[in-house]
Amino acid sequence: MTDASTLPSDIRIRRQSRLLQLSYANGDVLELPFELLRVYSPSAEVRGHGTGPGTLQTGKRDVLVTGADMVGNYALKLSFSDGHDSGLFTWSYLQDLGRNQNDYWRDYLARLEAEGGSRDAPAKPYQIKP
Template structure:
């Protein structure tokens, strides 16, 4: 069974959330930080079990652009320069369904690593 395909994708810039609307009115909002730390890219997930790279300091990350990859995925272009990895409709729906457990696990891994969601140093954004 494959995941439903959104009929609308909207980026709420102020809230830094991506809203996915499905047929029948089902709507879900995912924070950009959540999408960034769970990027499907090899840079984040590695090439196998145990090769994942814990993403830290991503609390204020936003999206610079969103492009569609064929009829099966979105490519998210984050304002921290990360833009590898395709978010398939199946992967996005999986992130929706497991959001609470994924986020709790992420926070636990951050704590165990002595790391933070807060960026290090001074944040500079170009306008």
């Protein structure tokens, strides 16, 4: 069941600024960076199938949200430019990400550093055409 306080009154995909903007009836506005949404996708691919930190997502700095579909009254299904589209972002999860994004960013950047990952996609090797 959806708590009315977690249901946004307006949803905007801000492609230029790479933000998902959620506005609420009480005047609150949350802006969630696309990269944050992608690396904290609630999908099994990202979170894993059991306990633990899940799969570290790397190279997602330039990812875009390419689509958003409402799922009933409880969630938003986002599609990303890297083909990922299997996570259902509940309204309460989106609020948690928005309100605590500094902590999520700090944890993500620390994990990238600890595991030798990068926010940038690997450069494609230059190939000489015959």
